[in-house]
Amino acid sequence: xxxxxxxxxxxxxxxxxxxxxxxxxxxxxxxxxxxxxxxxxxxxxxxxxxxxxxxxxxxxxxxxxxxxxxxxxxxxxxxxxxxxxxxxxxxxxxxxxxxxxxxxxxxxxxxxxxxxxxxxxxxxxxxxxxxxxxxxxxxxxxxxxxxxxxxxxxxxxxxxxxxxxxxxxxxxxxxxxxxxxxxxxxxxxxxxxxxxxxxxxxxxxxxxxxxxxxxxxxxxxxxxxxxxxxxxxxxxxxxxxxxxxxxxxxxxxxxxxxxxxxxxxxxxxxxxxxxxxxxxxxxxxxxxxxxxxxxxxxxxxxxxxxxxxxxxxxxxxxxxxxxxxxxxxxxxxxxxx
Numbered sequence: 445x446x447x448x449x450x451x452x453x454x455x456x457x458x459x460x461x462x463x464x465x466x467x468x469x470x471x472x473x474x475x476x477x478x479x480x481x482x483x484x485x486x487x488x489x490x491x492x493x494x495x496x497x498x499x500x501x502x503x504x505x506x507x508x509x510x511x512x513x514x515x516x517x518x519x520x521x522x523x524x525x526x527x528x529x530x531x532x533x534x535x536x537x538x539x540x541x542x543x544x545x546x547x548x549x550x551x552x553x554x555x556x557x558x559x560x561x562x563x564x565x566x567x568x569x570x571x572x573x574x575x576x577x578x579x580x581x582x583x584x585x586x587x588x589x590x591x592x593x594x595x596x597x598x599x600x601x602x603x604x605x606x607x608x609x610x611x612x613x614x615x616x617x618x619x620x621x622x623x624x625x626x627x628x629x630x631x632x633x634x635x636x637x638x639x640x641x642x643x644x645x646x647x648x649x650x651x652x653x654x655x656x657x658x659x660x661x662x663x664x665x666x667x668x669x670x671x672x673x674x675x676x677x678x679x680x681x682x683x684x685x686x687x688x689x690x691x692x693x694x695x696x697x698x699x700x701x702x703x704x705x706x707x708x709x710x711x712x713x714x715x716x717x718x719x720x721x722x723x724x725x726x727x728x729x730x731x732x733x734x735x736x737x738x739x740x741x742x743x744x745x746x747x748x749x750x751x752x753x754x755x756x757x758x759x760x761x762x763x764x765x766x767x768x769x770x771x772x773x774x775x776x777x778x779x780x781x
Contacts, residue, residue, distance in 0.1 A: 479776030484518030516546025627656020
């Protein structure tokens, strides 16, 4: 089972956005040493909680700071951008780090309506042209646009022998169906939309898959929320941070990730408590052995080739420790120091 990392560059209470980015780079170095397969960076705009609005820039730095781990986006929000420009950015990244770059694509706005409008220079972006954008982007990357295409002679530089892996990301059947139709890799966001529906989506992706030159066979990953600690009791404590963060988000409260102390001191109303317990379905937490068992069972249900792990605790040290414990219990091949 391949195990990878999704990093949203969370801003912990008491930390600055710049510190959050520095922690992302430090965690990427650690993930590389521990033997994780890939490291993905998310895109969020105008956020007081998550620090990275431009993963395509951070990919370059993370790839330069690591040696063997694949590095990419989870993902670029394509409706905001011209496919040619994204193709150029990722052809450049591929030239800098050949064979190690992933281009994960999303169609969600990654922000509120006002910010989305500002990102699109006053016009609210829609995803109705997303399939055409994806096809154009892949065509620019691989120089495979049909001769009849108006931009068939446009070159996305720098050209090269290798090309980034292209993934479609989603939490519904839309992107899965498109990935199956276009013959691309697919990653389902279970940390956003957990439950049996996700299992049905990934299984349907495999059934409907149409082989392509890029991907003769379907490749499916699942993004999962995980907190792994030395004991179940400690993991349960850290889960309270996730509980409070999700409640804040539901209430429209924008701010840094709460500390463990803040999470444990919060007094929930009965309605709030019911909400966070319902949201616990998104989280896989416990001791290393418990998390190992949960994740293997999840991968089997989803028929997943890979799990991409998102961990957000109340401090950076416990986040790093969670990934260390995961690497140990899954027997990842660590790199010599």
